[in-house]
Amino acid sequence: MGSATMITKNRAFLGRAVRYLAAECGIRGFLDLGAGLPTQGNVHEIALEEAPDSFVTYVDDDAVVAAHGRALLEGDPRVRFLRGDLRRPEEMARAGDVYGNANAPFEARPGARIARFFDGFDLVEPGLVPLNEWRPGDDAPPPRGGFVPVLGGVARRP
Ligand SMILES: C[S@@+](CC[C@H](N)C(=O)[O-])C[C@H]1O[C@@H](n2cnc3c(N)ncnc32)[C@H](O)[C@@H]1O
Incomplete structure (x- = not known):
């Protein structure tokens, strides 16, 4: 071939x-x-x-x-x-270690499952995005790939 x-x-x-x-x-x-x-x-x-x-x-x-x-x-x-x-495989394993000593457990969830927490609410712009991309203003960009592997969003009750 x-x-x-x-x-x-x-x-x-x-x-x-x-x-x-x-x-x-x-x-x-x-x-x-x-x-x-x-x-x-x-x-x-x-x-x-x-x-x-x-x-x-x-x-x-x-x-x-x-x-x-x-x-x-x-x-x-x-x-x-x-x-x-x-x-x-980097940051998530370390995050698990850090939260292992906390009183609230750490649970990694895919974005689609996190999005379900917002069902029935109106997400404000820019929606559910990596934390560093939510209206960053003068927040310094993260090192390396420019990406934080944690999603965040803000929503209004309609
Ligand atoms: C043949 S190319 C992409 C093939 C593509 N997945 C496809 O199926 O058409 C292989 C890619 O793997 C990347 N790569 C090689 N070793 C890697 C590693 N340890 N971690 C992440 N990417 C790697 C290379 O930089 C290259 O871009």
Whole structure:
């Protein structure tokens, strides 16, 4: 099999797998590790087509790929492109350790589950977003990928 055919088949498989997960399994949080540069038939295009309440996070450890990914995909709060090394799953494990000593337990939840807390309320702009992106004002941006893996939102009772 030629390399062009292999790439095409790989892409087609990715599309079918994401469509299956979104349409038939109810999956709403997608993590694409070693994502590479965005191209055609990206995970978020398929996931959001099947389920508009999906969240997609792309991760790549190549700084250039991550920068291009952010530039190409930014604008949709449901899509993130982070620079990270999949061999070093980072911040959430440490957060769990910190909260392990607290009197309130830490529970990581996907964005779609957090969004359900706001059912029946009107989220004010910019909605449910990483904490650093909620009306940042003069708040200093976070280091590295410019992303805080915690979502926050403010809502009004209608
Ligand atoms: C072949 S490319 C992307 C393929 C894409 N997932 C696809 O199926 O079309 C592989 C990507 O993995 C990234 N990568 C390699 N090692 C990685 C690691 N340890 N953590 C995160 N990304 C990594 C590379 O930078 C590269 O962009």
